[in-house]
Amino acid sequence: MVGGLKRKHTDLEEEEEDEKWNWGPAGLRSYQQALLRISLDKVQRSLGPRAPSLRRHVLIHNTLQQLQAALCLAPAPVLPPEPLFLGEEDFSLSATIGSILRELETSMDETEPPQNPVAPPGPQNEGLPQPDPVFLEALSSRYLGDSGLDDFFLDIDTSAVEKEPALAPPEPPHSLFCAPGSWEWNELDHIMEIILGS
């Protein structure tokens, strides 16, 4: 007796397709972007009332770094890749990760008001911190509350997000994303728009 037939075959056919990538340049890139989406989704969803697993975070982070390196090295596809990010050139991967991570940071720091709410009014889409330090500092803040974290974000004006949530109602997701998935896309887009100064 086969005791473990839990799923129907129709479900499986679809999953199989996931495995069979077209490994042309476009296929490879869309695969990498799918992985990127999954990874960022994991970062986003890991926020909860409990400290997340550091092992899992470090492994996801290292994977993100590999993806970032691969996507930077990969030649531009002939056809625009379908899924996920319709990466405009000025909307770099670093900025994407960075903005999402800052959004996470904002939500994590809600108990501690920013030390310097009147942030330097410098151009907010320039001189953004690299995504990796942000990510790991975010992690460390969950664990240690290491000092120095606030210094990292002194130049980021989160006051707009905190004080005026209703002034800029979220617009429908435009061309940045075309696969809304399970994220809170509106909120994320809103924060990105603020960060990108749009």
Next chain:
Amino acid sequence: MGEDTDTRKINHSFLRDHSYVTEADIISTVEFNHTGELLATGDKGGRVVIFQREPESKNAPHSQGEYDVYSTFQSHEPEFDYLKSLEIEEKINKIKWLPQQNAAHSLLSTNDKTIKLWKITERDKRPEGYNLKDEEGKLKDLSTVTSLQVPVLKPMDLMVEVSPRRVFANGHTYHINSISVNSDCETYMSADDLRINLWHLAITDRSFNIVDIKPANMEDLTEVITASEFHPHHCNLFVYSSSKGSLRLCDMRAAALCDKHSKLFEEPEDPSNRSFFSEIISSVSDVKFSHSGRYMLTRDYLTVKVWDLNMEARPIETYQVHDYLRSKLCSLYENDCIFDKFECAWNGSDSVIMTGAYNNFFRMFDRNTKRDVTLEASRESSKPRAVLKPRRVCVGGKRRRDDISVDSLDFTKKILHTAWHPAENIIAIAATNNLYIFQDKVNSEMH
């Protein structure tokens, strides 16, 4: 196996109501004591359940004693870290028994942050006939005491008492993943994601940090400690594994802080298998010294490996646990299964190794004959005293009648925690909220 696998039968299974599985009931660790007489489980609800092997029946001297519930107690409670606004789970991450030194048994249990030492004692007599106290323990009216009597011990029903002896708190900033009692029987260590501490079993207010891999800047962090264990015979040696797939053997005689390892065990990556998931699947989820102390057993996502302490360059044996998942890594990454921490175990003679898999399957590998077997711990397919049939996962192609397709595996049914009796072929398998205990039929008939 030395003995045929299909001769294994279920000795006893402790099955809670299958249709009502709460998160708190999920078993999170399983551990035999040093004689195998006791078996402890910890669960996500912070409870510890101890099973005791019943003595052999006089009526049926050839039958093996079965494991029955001996004691249950609440080891850890949920807490809240007000400084960091984080919940601290009550989930028992690990249990380790201390070598028995008197009539009492002792064990260490730990959640993410706090380690506790528990003493388990039996009482089958109670004192009666106090001069100043009545039966309920209340003080008597002294004017009614007219004569003195000698209190006596009267037999009573056996009572198992569990009492907390020590609480080792505030030693860890990160999540404790391992505890290990040293062979000196006086000290133990606890490992979290970035640090390993050495404690004296009698001292709770200080510990020595023996490994610290936390970088000065957390942005430089690329590796965490995943498991750690003391050598079974040499009290100065311990090993810890990392998320990058390496093992570091440290000698506490070399320096007080063992940041510099004595030996680094690492296998070069196979370029033909390289993918974005290479690092994740090479992350070591468990490391166990063999009973002899000569070998180390490690588990990563797809394989289990045996390392010789005298050879650092590569493992001496590598066994595929479920290689058919290699093509499914993307899905397993997406559903987070790729981060599951499977444990591994040696048998008493270090000749067979065991580890868990998905679909309530677990795997055994005979190191001598190189035979391997997949068995299933499930209520549907096994009844008490039934014989376990080997299972087979087929990957396309020919499919036999009882085979299960790789696409039909249930990834929510995972066997992460297993334990092997220190001397006999009795194994304990934690399958979600069920504990299965299997024993070798051949062995029991030989007795």
